[in-house]
Amino acid sequence: MEKRKDDHIHLAYSDVSQVGSPWFDEVLLIHNALPELDLADVDLSADFLGAKVSAPFGIGAMTGGTELAGKINAELAKAAEEFGIPMYVGSQRVALQNPSVRWTFEVVKQHAPTIPKVANLGAPQLSALPEEKVVEWVVEAVEMIDAYAVAIHLNAAQEVVQPEGEPRFRGVLEKIKLVKRAVGKPVIVKEVGNGISKEVAERLAGVVDAIDVGGLGGTSFVSIEGARALGAGLELYRRISEVFKTWGIPTAASICEVRSVFGGYVIASGGVRSGLDGARALALGANFFTMSQPLLRAVLDGRIREEISAVLTELKVAMFLVGARRVSDLAKVPRVYGPRLREWIEQRGLRC
Template identity: 75%
Template sequence: MGIEKRKDDHIYIASSEISQVGSAWFEEVVLIHNALPEMDISDVELSTRFLGASVKAPFGIGAMTGGTELAGKINAELAKAAEEFGIPIYVGSQRVALVKREVRWTFEVVKQNAPSVPKVANLGAPQLAELSEKELEAWVVEAVDMIDAYAIAVHLNAAQEVVQPEGEPNFRGVLEKLKIVKKAAGKPLIVKETGTGISKEVAARLSGIADAIDIGGFGGTSFVAIEGARAGESSLQRRLAETFRLWGIPTAASICEVRSAYAGYIIASGGIRSGLDGAKALAMGAHFFTMSQPLLKAALEGRLRGEIEAVIAELRTAMFLTGARTVRDLSLVPRVYGPRLRNWIEQRRLSC
């Protein structure tokens, strides 16, 4: 099956309910209401910094797509919205454009339509493992130049690769290759998961290598479910997808995992479905959050700007109702955890 067909399959399935699995556990996090916030809602200041760059909100457009005509149109709309709202934007995996130059435009539209906001390039860990040092350096430079990237992300997607009919579950030597990526890019390095979360053990191994960890926790879009839907009905991949459908670390728990072992910049993603979810992630210790599936669906339905406006309004409201004047103040907001999350924190001996 061609890579273009696979990319379009991902778009359509990811935008459907088939792809949505489990809970990110944000219902386990209650921010304590402040009945006397001593400010007007207009006093809430959302502007912050994304890995050193000034942005208008602690919220960005997560990694989604590229490589097909439909993906190019979506990326152009996402980029226009990112520029309008002054927020960062990731692109989807750029491998397809590195091996097929004729589809580079589907990523280049991002730098054309979002010239001033931070843009994040994106490569996959399995491809890193396959390339020589010289080949990898060339890929990194090309990926960064393609979108005029401010940072580069390497996505970890072991569960997806195992289930994907065309998968390449090869992760040998990735940690060392990350060092090559960082040096070749000369930009901040983000290491991100794609829906199964990052543990404190992995976070510790990334200390000193990654400038940021993007949680990519369980409880939203499941690439295991997506690849299972693409696999043949009686195939081994379909069986594996069913068996591992609920595999992963819920996003709220993964924030605690990473925070307990990593002192760098933390980006929350995975099952964040509102500005309130984002506020909870920031209160728990993340510095930033991204959303993907709700924005993909909104872009396909022609209501992207309205969705982003709603997320920002929800975040502003959550800050006002907790008395948080700034994004930094959110980390001081008192909160209560439900039994599942509290039990996880205790068993894993996490600080959160």
């Protein structure tokens, strides 16, 4: 498992992991030539599931479980604390099964004591556990990083193309309900690159506090697993990953899908590559956005603070250019949708 984690890091860094389009270019925010505010008036402060944070932006789920992952998590945590933004960790199963690598996650609470931190567990693993063990895992995952919230990730497409995959999703919704009852903290359900539909969002409404859409158009774990299969000479898995690497719902469309039926907190992820993309996501109805691959690259290249600062500046400039003084104003700014997104909204009967 530890080798797989390091493989994921190296492949996520590379261009082979980037597949499709999130369709943010289908969201055109209308320029306001007379914004009636100064750039200094723009306020990025936001709410993250009840916690006050400096911006509607955070570090997405990435890694943990190896020495390299521990170093990455430490640097990400330091930056998150410095900028006052939330941070997910990667899947914690590896540390729950192997206590010797707990430190690769614990560095996050050591270096980021005050920001909201999000624990992360996989749905297929929870589905196979008895109820008492699910509760034990969740409690331990929260304690490991002093988590503010818990994310359960849905990764069905990844599991079916991963040679070591566990495509077991029977009973997952009931296990999510159990986590919500047991944890006493906000619960997020997130995808990892294939998006969430309105039908799934309807089933999660009233069960979870937040949905992280994790749409198509950025890092593809289907493509990553295909690259791993190619390196291992596993032709069938490589072929399946090639066929399904563009499977999913583009992120912009997924935000519309979820927001149409879900009244809770919506997090945009999947192919967000700038503060302007983040502004577009917020205009579509998301409350918050995260980035992963660009921040992974930045931390490995030794420029994580510069990258976060640039994203926040881009968001502030986008808000200024549409006349949005506060983050909540972005949902009210005029916009035009491109033909692909407009057609999707119409065919799916979405309110976006």
